[in-house]
Amino acid sequence: MKRMRVAICGAGLAAILVAASAFLAGARANSDEQSAEDGVYRNAAAMIHEGRQIFRYDTFGDQAFWGGKLKLHEAVAGAKLGGIGPGVSPIVALAVGLKVDVDALPESLRGRLAQGKVDLNDPATTLALLKLNAVVGLTGFFDSTGRIESIGIQCALCHSTVDNAFARGIGHRLDAWANRDLNVGAIVAMAPDLSVVAELLGVDQATVRRVLKSWGPGKFDAELLLDGKAFRPDGKSAAALIPPAFGLAGVNLGTWTGFGSTTYWNALVSNLEMHGQGTFFDSRLDDAPQYPIAVKAGSFEVRKEPDLITSKLAALHFYQLAIPAPKSPQLDDPGIVAAAERGKVVFEGKAQCARCHVPPLFTEPGYNMHTPEEIGIDDFQANRSPTKMYRTSPLKGLFTHEKGGFYHDGRFRTLQEVVDHYDALFDSDLSSEEKSDLIAYLETL
Numbered sequence: 001m002k003r004m005r006v007a008i009c010g011a012g013l014a015a016i017l018v019a020a021s022a023f024l025a026g027a028r029a030n031s032d033e034q035s036a037e038d039g040v041y042r043n044a045a046a047m048i049h050e051g052r053q054i055f056r057y058d059t060f061g062d063q064a065f066w067g068g069k070l071k072l073h074e075a076v077a078g079a080k081l082g083g084i085g086p087g088v089s090p091i092v093a094l095a096v097g098l099k100v101d102v103d104a105l106p107e108s109l110r111g112r113l114a115q116g117k118v119d120l121n122d123p124a125t126t127l128a129l130l131k132l133n134a135v136v137g138l139t140g141f142f143d144s145t146g147r148i149e150s151i152g153i154q155c156a157l158c159h160s161t162v163d164n165a166f167a168r169g170i171g172h173r174l175d176a177w178a179n180r181d182l183n184v185g186a187i188v189a190m191a192p193d194l195s196v197v198a199e200l201l202g203v204d205q206a207t208v209r210r211v212l213k214s215w216g217p218g219k220f221d222a223e224l225l226l227d228g229k230a231f232r233p234d235g236k237s238a239a240a241l242i243p244p245a246f247g248l249a250g251v252n253l254g255t256w257t258g259f260g261s262t263t264y265w266n267a268l269v270s271n272l273e274m275h276g277q278g279t280f281f282d283s284r285l286d287d288a289p290q291y292p293i294a295v296k297a298g299s300f301e302v303r304k305e306p307d308l309i310t311s312k313l314a315a316l317h318f319y320q321l322a323i324p325a326p327k328s329p330q331l332d333d334p335g336i337v338a339a340a341e342r343g344k345v346v347f348e349g350k351a352q353c354a355r356c357h358v359p360p361l362f363t364e365p366g367y368n369m370h371t372p373e374e375i376g377i378d379d380f381q382a383n384r385s386p387t388k389m390y391r392t393s394p395l396k397g398l399f400t401h402e403k404g405g406f407y408h409d410g411r412f413r414t415l416q417e418v419v420d421h422y423d424a425l426f427d428s429d430l431s432s433e434e435k436s437d438l439i440a441y442l443e444t445l
């Protein structure tokens, strides 16, 4: 009897094992690529992990510039802590748009913060946050006595924000969102020594500071150190809005003026803008009439040893392409969704938007570039690019960067202004209902 039960159990177990292995085999057949044994998926996961670390935390050695040359860390610390000036308190840091990563804060600190027991007017608190690696996009370097000795910046400085889950400016990271609160110019202008920039531009430090302070929140001038143009002919700042860095898979050229692919731009930014240490080549910048500063600095061919950038470009690129555009919260509003459905018809039909913003990429498959005349604006920013054109902006996740306005310089303050511009340019004769439906659609992308 007992032996029989064992035999039956054995048979049962065998049946289960057969069924389980058949199930596993089926699962593997259905999604064989997803198997942990599949080298491609394993590679993808590793690249995403590595790329995220680089995007969030890698300075590419640029502390030699921000700390070593500009001495920005001294302004952050303030005179009382071995630096100069009043120092940067958390209140000041948040006011210039810096963000705090709540996940980097220990539980005890979060508790004290919530109870208002942390002195947010003391630069020492900012240094403590830097030690915790909690200031998004900035890394402090400290000596063995705990004194700050340098500071570096990351991609996340401009291309990340937080969800304000804990308090305004303090929350969970939102990688690749444009930080439209960040006043890059005001932050850089705090640096005690801007002589390298002044020398390169052939002006005095006071002029450099005036230019930096003209940028305003959400903007940065990536072409300044190439062409030396700080102001537009109409006297306005030449700085451009920080664009989002998500939703770029499938998009050919990047930046407002289509300088190159995403990985091209990543290499340019890490070498020439962040002043990391690596290799960069672009013979188009070896053009003195268009890029006098780039020629003077030799920016068209940079070879710094050891190269701390090139080995990171693949994972960085891969990670960025993996970041989807976030889902608009407007999609939870049935009224807006209904209007957006009508707006989609306008977008693809009468308003002619989809001619350039081809769904679902919302830019052209192919050479996604247009002359200034085609979009009805001036050629100033286009002419600062080797392309002399504007790139069709991929429109996904528009709701994340309404602050600061639209188009490269924020010239249209609202989507209403954007739509009115196109309506006049294309003579579309849209009714006010069609316009508001179109705007509802844009807000749900």
Ligand code: HEC
Binding pocket: 153, 154, 155, 156, 157, 158, 159, 184, 219, 220, 221, 222, 223, 240, 241, 242, 243, 244, 245, 248, 253, 254, 255, 256, 257, 262, 265, 266, 269, 270, 274, 316
């Ligand atoms: C100081 C702020 C700042 C930092 C730091 C920065 N960027 Fe940017 N980024 C910008 C601005 C401004 C532009 C728009 C440039 C233009 O069109 O002139 C831009 C454009 C881009 C684009 C093009 C997006 C599109 O719509 O095609 C990508 C991709 C990008 N940056 C990635 C990065 C990466 C990766 C890093 C780190 C290696 C980085 N950026 C560091 C400000 C910054």
Ligand code: HEC
Binding pocket: 256, 257, 347, 351, 352, 353, 354, 355, 356, 357, 370, 374, 375, 390, 391, 392, 393, 395, 398, 405, 406, 407, 408, 409, 418, 419, 422, 423, 438, 442
């Ligand atoms: C001829 C091609 C073309 C057509 C047609 C077109 N766009 Fe654009 N769009 C562009 C280009 C190029 C830009 C980038 C402008 C810049 O860099 O300043 C842009 C930018 C935008 C932006 C700003 C994105 C941002 O991040 O600030 C919005 C919004 C927009 N377009 C919506 C529309 C709508 C709505 C329509 C239809 C009414 C439309 N576009 C028709 C080419 C086009």
